[in-house]
Amino acid sequence: MAERVDTVAILGLGLIGGSLARALRANGFCRRVIGYGHREPSLRRGVELGVIDDFTLDLDEVISQADILVICTPTLVAAEVLAAILPRLQGLARAPVITDAASVKGSLYRAAKAACDGSFPPGLVLGHPIAGSERSGVEASKADLYENHRVILTPVAENDSEAVELVRDMWLATGAEVVEMEVEQHDAVLAATSHLPHVLAYALVDALARSDSSEEIFRCAAGGFRDFTRIASSDPVMWRDIAIANRSALLDAIDLFSEHLGQLREAVAAEDSEGMHATFTRAKAARDDFAAILAQRGQGKQG
């Protein structure tokens, strides 16, 4: 089977970029995958591990060679990378399609427009694979990371439809399910399902760690607490950057949550047995439905 494109370039060869590279090579989507970045040792390691075919440290070279250029850096860095790349595309006879894997889309949408004098570049297709791991780095990358996972694309009216199609095909080749959303909707949904839970877990663990009984608290905590706080072991720099990039949607999500927690607090204080039971029962039903969805997708072995 012929490859869909010749060259895919990965900018930022960590878990996300490395896993995409492995999947594309394994599935024959392109003839070759090249890496680009500032750190030669990790790119060289990528070649040694068989994650990429080759690499370059030269941005103009990667732009001239790539058919698709995937920015797999952390969120705030992705905005800087876009600001460096987009001006170089203007006037090129043949520009690569650009896409990304960052956790926030609104901040990149604004960064792209700012880099192009207020007009959004038609060949930039913003995206976000909903997959990850507590582990990080190219050593942790694996070809099946995206299998049965969702990738959200947030195309806009200015987009070239062929560019959108190409990015969609790339992610489909990794075994992912591709869905489309508006930029604002993506950021609100991710704030709710991911950014808010991280903030809650960090706030809880920090509050307990700083309390007088912290030693007894952590000594007596068990499995439920372990699962609930697992995401507080995530990278602080990455999550600080996400909180900054998605500030507005995250604040909305925190406020929505605080309102509901306040209502539940009142029910506890008033010993409102029916009110508590109604909330807990609705939540259990929604959580059980969600676990069933994940199980259907083959992601829900742990319930």
Place this chain on the structure above:
Amino acid sequence: MAERVDTVAILGLGLIGGSLARALRANGFCRRVIGYGHREPSLRRGVELGVIDDFTLDLDEVISQADILVICTPTLVAAEVLAAILPRLQGLARAPVITDAASVKGSLYRAAKAACDGSFPPGLVLGHPIAGSERSGVEASKADLYENHRVILTPVAENDSEAVELVRDMWLATGAEVVEMEVEQHDAVLAATSHLPHVLAYALVDALARSDSSEEIFRCAAGGFRDFTRIASSDPVMWRDIAIANRSALLDAIDLFSEHLGQLREAVAAEDSEGMHATFTRAKAARDDFAAILAQRGQGKQG
């Protein structure tokens, strides 16, 4: 090896009581384990499954036969059971040692004093095994549920020291690690590590389920959200009762958390990069330490 006592009676033969019965029979702590309750079919099932040796539906009979009587009912029921049992012990030549496995200790301490005209019964040793499962019922019981798990006893000044020793030995026989705490400390620690996380998970899932974007939210949530919300699949009746029984400590825990969340919200709103980073970093360090503690105890395979 001779048994430590002749008869242990389990009141409430579910996951917790059934697992204790299995462990005591497996480890030869007593000659026999009997069940007591109102529902004959589930007690009969317990005999069929080999969980208990025998059962009775008569409270006076179980009191006269047992050396140790373990109340393994849900929290609010345990208070009612205590109120029924304690008055019957007065004047008995030989009364069994009573203990329990409920999640809240202060409410049972008060119930016991109320049932004994204001004085705490010396033979009642309040306790709480920190173990459980999403599964429930005697069918889910297993002999190794308590191995390497903590059991908290909350003896008080009024307690007979031999009664405390006997209850301690019973739990040690299951492979558990036994620690002692004051009643108030137990309830504060459990509010922090278990009751508050359940309330937060229920509040989050209910808030998202009732939002306009709930369909997209649950469709796009992934592994981190699954772990974070797993405890929202717990039994609503059990958790409503725990919230009622531990109302005061739970309200304190909610308020402590809300204060910290409010501070973190201000850091996000102010784009206070250093403040967020400091909080996330402290939390990650505390969570990583906690995961290491669990791993040492053989409970932490999942990090």
